Amino acid sequence: MNSLKIRFTENEMKNEKTPAEQLVFGTKFTDHMFVADYTEGTGWHDHRIVPYQALTLDPSASILHYGQTVFEGMKAYLSEDGIVRLFRPEQNMKRMNISADRLSMPQIEEELALEALKQLLEIDKEWIPKEQGTSLYIRPFMIATEAHLGVSASKTYTFIIIMSPVGSYYKEGIHPVKILVESEYVRAVAGGTGTAKTAGNYASSLKAQEVADREGYAQVLWLDGLERKYIEEVGSMNVFFKIDGEVVTPALNGSILDGITRKSIIELLKYWGVPITERKVSMEEIREAFLNGKLDEAFGTGTAAVISPIGELRWKGELFYVNNGETGELSQKLYETLTGIQRGVIEDPFGWVVELKK
């Protein structure tokens, strides 16, 4: 691992920055991007930070037909103290390699990728918005580039990091959303690619989301593909419930993404001494908890929203309200603590935060 391996070409044409309040998620990108190429036999080469620019791909490039691609999502925060912070970035790089293995793609050099990210952040530091709730969204991804129409693993790949300033997920403060429990479509099944952060899972989810949108729901809740009974994820987030004082979340079963926010919440709850169990959670259990007045709280977790409280669930025509459609106490506390740690305003007892040199 040698940071000198990274060549730098400056962007002479600086892009104009958008005021924080006008930022739309994932539409505006910083001046530079990191790129490295992989060739079978040679390995990774040509590590470079270059002006943000279009990619050129042969029309037969493997990614366009056979979908070999993996990605990660993470954020950099700039606080009042002028320090740039990352949240558990090594976990993202590690997970990217787990995803890559499932997709028959090469392993990235985790430490070098992290070093590249730090250099890229240093170069595009001015792009990190400072305002409360804002951040710089970071998207590392790898695509298969071989010009070959054949169902086999590509012999060449490109690894890229792009970054996008994003506004506050909650423009008017954290608030609960309405969720539709999906009965027709399935996100993933054990033996498939559900545990990998790969394009196919997201492509597959759009149709259900379309229906949910139409019916006025923010996201769908995915049930297992086998029995259509057990809860898996909500939208592209992991999901937690507080039932009769106990917090439960679906156990990692081979079709659920091993979320970094999910993992952090479990660790935080244990640290606080709040009972938390990873196990199978059925919709029938949620229904009964609701009917018995024991469905205290429900929330999705992920990098984009951190915590997304659920105020209402619709399942087979029945409506289950959670905490009278208000954000629960625990959801609020988890949100404030996690975002506080991420921004450096709350002490980090776990060593999660990586501070960049000023």
Place this chain on the structure above:
Amino acid sequence: MNSLKIRFTENEMKNEKTPAEQLVFGTKFTDHMFVADYTEGTGWHDHRIVPYQALTLDPSASILHYGQTVFEGMKAYLSEDGIVRLFRPEQNMKRMNISADRLSMPQIEEELALEALKQLLEIDKEWIPKEQGTSLYIRPFMIATEAHLGVSASKTYTFIIIMSPVGSYYKEGIHPVKILVESEYVRAVAGGTGTAKTAGNYASSLKAQEVADREGYAQVLWLDGLERKYIEEVGSMNVFFKIDGEVVTPALNGSILDGITRKSIIELLKYWGVPITERKVSMEEIREAFLNGKLDEAFGTGTAAVISPIGELRWKGELFYVNNGETGELSQKLYETLTGIQRGVIEDPFGWVVELKK
């Protein structure tokens, strides 16, 4: 539908053609390609035949992250009589729209796409190899191009047709392959995207193929994702068995691709009066048929190979041989009849073949 809508820019630099015997599947492309763009609100526009060229995509383009892409595979044949023939091309365009719907992508204009393909074939006619067993492989595909990192359907798309001269699938005549029955990985499950020709299904399959390769097997046989008992597909082909004189193939169940070769074989067998049933087929049934000496034939079906006879199946350590590892009589007859119809040397009683004007 108006063919005058298609603008033509000639490729001044003609590519060199590869001799038929040196052709490798899907690596060499003709001089031109068809392209059309789609914008939400405007619809399809800018239909054009242009020199085969690289695509430029923003690094945040939807296809690279969220996998909205569908494709088709078809072939054009040039026979002794100088006529170019397509095999049921309207079926491919129709299926592309079924796939597109599942992926929340816009519908293509089927008739215009077919007209565009015919014009493209006329322009690049010299690229269609004549030799026995060769053909021009045609790949229509659509990708999501919006520069936006967000899990939602893209607002812009590009539809492209590229073409690649391909050599004979069977260089030394049709011969049976060894198949490994897959027990760990799953291709698709009902409610997922198994019935759509989309990248994620293929990306997901590579890991199992890697294992099969290593153990000396040509392809994997996929079992259902729910009970891991019932046969779904073999590699990226549909599959048929002849058991005790009856032909059976897995029924379309929501996770199996509705293959055009599969459909044609069913119609051909019915025409011949050979008993053919679409139903659930378990591996246990195949095992028993083998043990009772009733596993007459087995073969995969698809556009690339047409018929791919299976000579051996491995399931949970047991080996089942089919027809002593020889190509069965029915498999051979189906192969000769279908390829004969496709090349215009056997009469087509079904109206499957579309001949291009000379």
